[in-house]
Amino acid sequence: MAEKLTGNARKTALAKLAGWSEVKDRDAISRTFTFRDFNEAFGFMTRALTLTLPLQDDARDHRVREHARLLARLN
Helix, strand or coil: CCCCCCHHHHHHHHHCCCCCEECCCCCCEECCCCCCCHHHHHHHHHHHHHHHCCCCHHHHHHHHHHHHHHHHHCC
């Protein structure tokens, strides 16, 4: 399993990733994606979820919840 980055190590890594930022008062990072329509958004979510399938059940369950939240925020 990958090592969790904290503090300065996280800031250094995020500086190399366009569009990503730390979430205030949470141990998390965030990026906003904008899609042309629901089909494009759903396709992205499906591909992202597929990438998580080989992960542990707990990690996958967390990502499923996050993807559900993403869909709930789509206009």
